[in-house]
Amino acid sequence: MLKLRTSDAGFDKAFARLVKDRRESDENVARDVQTIIDDVRLRGDEALAEYTERFDQHLPAEDDWRIPAEACREAFDGLKPDLRAALELAAQRIRAYHEAQLPEDRDYTDAAGIRLGARWTAVDGAGLYVPGGRAAYPSSLLMNAIPAKVAGVERLVVVTPTPKGLVNPLVLAAAHLAGVDEVWRVGGAQAVAALAYGTKRIKPVDVITGPGNAWVAEAKRQLFGVVGIDMVAGPSEILVIADGKNDPQWIAADLLSQAEHDPSAQAILITDDEGFADQVADMVGVEIALLPTAKVAKASWDAHGTIIVVNSLDEAPALANALAAEHVEIATDSPERLFDKIRHAGSVFLGRMTPEAIGDYVAGPNHVLPTGRRARFSSGLSVLDFMKRTSFIAVSDASISAVGPAAVELAEAEGLAAHARSIALRLGQ
Amino acid sequence: MLKLRTSDAGFDKAFARLVKDRRESDENVARDVQTIIDDVRLRGDEALAEYTERFDQHLPAEDDWRIPAEACREAFDGLKPDLRAALELAAQRIRAYHEAQLPEDRDYTDAAGIRLGARWTAVDGAGLYVPGGRAAYPSSLLMNAIPAKVAGVERLVVVTPTPKGLVNPLVLAAAHLAGVDEVWRVGGAQAVAALAYGTKRIKPVDVITGPGNAWVAEAKRQLFGVVGIDMVAGPSEILVIADGKNDPQWIAADLLSQAEHDPSAQAILITDDEGFADQVADMVGVEIALLPTAKVAKASWDAHGTIIVVNSLDEAPALANALAAEHVEIATDSPERLFDKIRHAGSVFLGRMTPEAIGDYVAGPNHVLPTGRRARFSSGLSVLDFMKRTSFIAVSDASISAVGPAAVELAEAEGLAAHARSIALRLGQ
Incomplete structure (x- = not known):
């Protein structure tokens, strides 16, 4: 954990280093991914089968590549009632928020007598990548699938690897709830290539969204232009701006809620109270010990965790704008005062009762948000990612x-x- | 020129070939572009100077890299009155159309008592690539710069190569009119890299838009994620849907207005009148002979021009959706009837009096539009390309x-x- 004070000599330099810190994988996957994409484009299902067997240690039977809708419904019906109700509440709130995002068409005749306008339509097909293993989150499936369906996408396709043949019933249940049309047991760059170019088995889509590992992210990047993609995603981040009147345990839990995602995740606290800063740092240690995710959370906090002590919280917005973080919590009595000066952030959580995790699940706004300072120029996922606009002139x-x-x-x-x-x-x- | 009839056996196959026809450069520039980007990132202005001298055969003096605002104003003042008035009319109409695009913020408290919303802000800085030589169009500068300024971008930077030191006064005049803040005499992948990473001389920007050659397009593609970019652009296209009651000369001119852009451009006519089809084909030959751009237009028409004769224009929307063309003209008495069924198109031009070229200059909607079937998933340039949305939760x-x-x-x-x-x-x- 790094501790900085804006009043220290050398702060500017240290902060600039923090802003420039690249936590994204430089894994040299570009060439391998290109080979896989070319191969799937050329040989279709045959290549897909070979990569699936190699990477997932499992080769589905001829009629088992697609997971039937019935299996998804059964997974949903099999959820314990509290979890099913929670998923339903999340879906309903996500749907309501995104329905209000639907853009309006324009059609008017101007003073020169020229009719002008714009008409929005959904893409025909969207593909959604859902990781296998630890990062297979039903909440992410809802956050990607519901905006697509609200946009009006008729064909929504999920691809997800099933290593050794194992499927995640929570993911299937969420696919059922969100109205996903097809679920295929394929993953990695090969699945992204199949979605972009199509194979005999899997028809191509127009837009691909969803999180994935370095290979999936690189495949999306390489296929940008062949299809639309949502964004280039990196490790998660949280910036908490808090005065000394917060419960240090709450703030410690908030910082750890991003740290537990990934050893490369970053949690930063800005506070004007040095004593509070130390209490939070101590409490992070206490809380980590309680977590089943302790190993990941500790690795992230040790390597990337940062506490910045400012003279006044009025210094915070400029620091927040430079960091352009994915998540920004403002835990003060009048959070709007600071929020009004923050221009670059994926999503902002206002007040002491709004931990970031609320936004991950049930608040309604999308939890797919720009990372790695990309909030300077990009936005969270929305219905617009699944739509396009046709202008017209008469x-x-x-x-x-x-x-x-x-x-x-x-x-x-x-x-x-x-x-x-x-x-x-x-x-x- | 290719002629197809939907009633012919083998039409489906021939049409599928047309849809799949890749007219985009496969020039293998990726590795060279990556070298240039890495070099500019590492060595900054020094690398920029070396590449500029090599590719533009010109090395600006130390204080001559930036073209002063005064030179732009002088270029504008020096325009002949008719041209200045035309540029001003174009700018005013483009501004009016894009001002109405500005998105609305949201801020509401829902039934559960949770405050939700989204706030739009402009990016801090935008870079606009303007090609040198033949393709340096003042209209393109307006179409890129005005939406950025309407969005609220405070720092709008133009980069443009000045081969052998020559600047294009029309481009400088348009830069003045559009309120561009900085103009730099650099071009190619090296200019795009400088905008993305910044050098001592040129501060970095957050979004890069604007047309360019294969190197520029590849540099933008590689830097997507470091900065925002507008889109991957390819050769221009027009699809004209016309009944037999049109003047074949008008329609021939419309087809050629895209063909004259680029030997890889594509002009397609769909008509239900075979006699009219032949008249248009003849008239294309007559018109080409009149054009100073005849060489390019003929190359495009010979290689990519296509006429499709349909039994009824009711067949046209399905063909148009498969082609997902950049520009679609519907030259019939009731164009809305067909337009209502067209889902995938960059921009649509309704009625016999709306040639596509009107949209290139003075109609108001943006002329930067998706090509290469990308209208399936992407939209023309808009103020949204220069803005981002921050969601919030309380x-x-x-x-x-x-x-x-x-x-x-x-x-x-x-x-x-x-x-x-x-x-x-x-x-x-």
């Missing part, structure tokens, strides 16, 4: 004279003679 | 009991103990 016989001559002038200046002629002919020139 | 003492227990249930099911504890502690558990 010029009438009467209105072409209002804009046509200027367009001819510009086309000629740019040396585009056919552009100019296509308008000039209609102007009777 | 749970009160009273409302945490409404959602907290469900969140604890889900966190425990996912094995994320610190997530569960951060909520359970606040519930007094």
Whole structure:
């Protein structure tokens, strides 16, 4: 854990290092991923089977590649009642928040008599990657699948590896609840390639979202442009801005809630109370000991955990904007005062009663958020990731004279003679 | 030019080939671009100078890398009056259309007493690539710069190569009109790398947009994630859907207005009138002969031009959706009837008086549009490309009991103990 004070000489340098700290895997997977993509594109299901057998140590039978809808329904029906109710509450709240995100079409005629507008439509098909093993979170499935369905996507396809043939019933249950249309037992870069190019078995999709390991992330990056993707995702982050009036145990738990995700995750506390800072640091140690996820959480906190003591919390927004963190908690009495000055953040959690984890599950806004300072230029997942906009223009016989001559002038200046002629002919020139 | 009839045996196969036709450069530039990016990242301005001298055959003097605002103003003042008025009309109409695109923030408290919302903000800095030479279009500068300024971007930076030191006064004039903040004489992958990572001279930006050659496009693709980018762009396309009541000369000019952009551009006509199809084909030959851009237009039309004769225009929307073209003209009396069935298109031009070129200059909607079938999943450039959304959540003492227990249930099911504890502690558990 690193401790900094803004009043210390050398703070600027140390903070700049923190901002530049790249916690993302530099694993050199680009070439391997390209080989896999080319191979799946060329040989389709045959390549998919070979990679699946090699990486998942399991080769599904001919009729077992697709997990039937019935199996998903059964998994859902088999949930213990409290968990089923919790999933249902989460789904309902996520749906409500994302329904209000649906963009409005535009269609108007302006003063020049030209009709202009834009029409939004959903993509035909979306693919959702769901990791196998430890990171197979039903909440992530809901957070990706529900916006797609709210957007109006007709064909929503889940791919998920089933190492040694084992499926995660929680994931199947969430797929049922979210209305997923197809679930395939394939994973890794090979599954992403299959979604992008299609195989005999799996029809291609138009957009691919969902979390994954370095191979999956690299495959999405390489296939960006062949399909749409949501974002390049990195390890999770939390920035907690807290005054000294918080319970140090609560804040310690909040910091650890991101640290427990990944040894590369980062938890940062900014506080104006040095005594409180020390209490939180102590409490992190106490809390870690209680966690089944202690090993991961400790690795993250030791390597990347940071406490910054400021003279006044008024210094916090500038630091937060430079960090552009995925999650920002503001645990003060008047959090809006600071929030109004924070421009770059994935999601902000206001007040002492809003731990970040509430947003991971049941608040409603999406928990798929930009990491690695990408909140400077990108947003959390939304219905817009599954939609596209078609603009339209209608010029009438009467209105072409209002804009046509200027367009001819510009086309000629740019040396585009056919552009100019296509308008000039209609102007009777 | 290829001619197909939907009534012919073998149409499906031929049409599938047309849809799959990749007209994008496969130039193997990826490795060279990566070398340039790494070099600029490491050595900054020194590398930038070396590449500029090599590729642009020109090394600006120490104080001449940046083109002063004054030079842009002078270029604008020096325009002939008609051209200046045309640029001003274009800028005003583009601004009006994009101002209405500004997204609304959300802030509400739901039935559970939880405050939820989303706040949109502009990126701090945007970089705009403007090609040198033939493809340096002032209209493209306006189409990229104005949405950025409407979004609220404070620092808008243009990079543009000046081969042998020559600048394009039209581009400088447009930069002045659009309120560009900095113009630098650098181009190629090295300019994109400088914008993404920053050098001593050029501060980094958060988003990079704008057209360019294969090297520029590849640099943007590789730097996606370090910065935001608009899209992966390919050669231009037009699909004209026209009945037999059109003037074949007008339609020929429309087809050629895209063909003249690039030998890889594609112009396609769908008509239900075989006689009209032949008249258009003849007229394309007549019109090409009149064009200063004849060489490019002919190369495009010969290699990629296509006429599809359908039994009824009712067949057109399905073909249009499969092609997902950048530009779609519908030249019929009731174009809405077909438009209502077209889901995948960058921009649609309705009626006989709306040639695509009107949209390139003065209509208002953006002319930066998805190519290469990417209208299946992506949209034209908009203010949203220069903005990002921060969601927020505020749970009160009273409302945490409404959602907290469900969140604890889900966190425990996912094995994320610190997530569960951060909520359970606040519930007094």
